[in-house]
Amino acid sequence: MQFDPVEQAEIREARLSMLTEEQIAVYESVTADLVAGSGGLHFLDAPAGTGKTFLLEVLLAFVRSRGELALAVAASGIAATLLPGGQTAHSTFKIPVRLLRSNKDVCAVGAQSKQAEVFRRVRLIVWDEISMTNRKDLESVDRCLRDVRKQDKPFGGVTLVCSGDFRQLLPVVVNGTRANSVMACVCR
Numbered sequence: 001m002q003f004d005p006v007e008q009a010e011i012r013e014a015r016l017s018m019l020t021e022e023q024i025a026v027y028e029s030v031t032a033d034l035v036a037g038s039g040g041l042h043f044l045d046a047p048a049g050t051g052k053t054f055l056l057e058v059l060l061a062f063v064r065s066r067g068e069l070a071l072a073v074a075a076s077g078i079a080a081t082l083l084p085g086g087q088t089a090h091s092t093f094k095i096p097v098r099l100l101r102s103n104k105d106v107c108a109v110g111a112q113s114k115q116a117e118v119f120r121r122v123r124l125i126v127w128d129e130i131s132m133t134n135r136k137d138l139e140s141v142d143r144c145l146r147d148v149r150k151q152d153k154p155f156g157g158v159t160l161v162c163s164g165d166f167r168q169l170l171p172v173v174v175n176g177t178r179a180n181s182v183m184a185c186v187c188r
């Protein structure tokens, strides 16, 4: 999906003036990594309605206003629709759909594919509903990005912002107990 940098700059400026102090602190930390090109992992854990999605939208607009590529993903289709250009993580990263995940699962992205080219260009990934994401899926994406981008750094050196609320839903584990869901979480 193409975004008009001028329009994105307008969105960024309009929203920037509305950010709370806490949102500004996160915005500054993430954009510092983006400007430095240093990668970086950021984790946003806050209760429902505190403005996580609002902040993700500003971060996406920041990158897109620079004419650069930012991907927005979420664990569910519904949450993905709330992010501009959002898609499910499974669709974007071609994460294998399995009932039993393994440490060796790989994303179905060929080195010469269009998606691999997107992964080589991407500067920012925002991943919403991270509390519902199975950690093995996140690990598959980490392996895929390191491989495609030929950089042995977390997520191949892409700046990643995970956002979620562990007071809400945890990953679904088929026939699993609550303990299994907790074990499947990105954060235990």
Ligand SMILES: Nc1ncnc2c1ncn2[C@@H]1O[C@H](COP(=O)(O)OP(=O)(O)OP(=O)(O)O)[C@@H](O)[C@H]1O
Pocket: 018, 019, 020, 023, 046, 047, 048, 049, 050, 051, 052, 053, 054, 055, 165
């Ligand atoms: N700084 C802000 N200025 C104005 N409105 C804001 C700001 N931050 C958030 N909002 C508004 O507050 C409401 C809730 O914000 P948002 O949906 O981003 O929360 P959330 O933390 O993502 O919630 P959930 O965890 O349920 O997805 C939205 O209507 C959003 O537009």
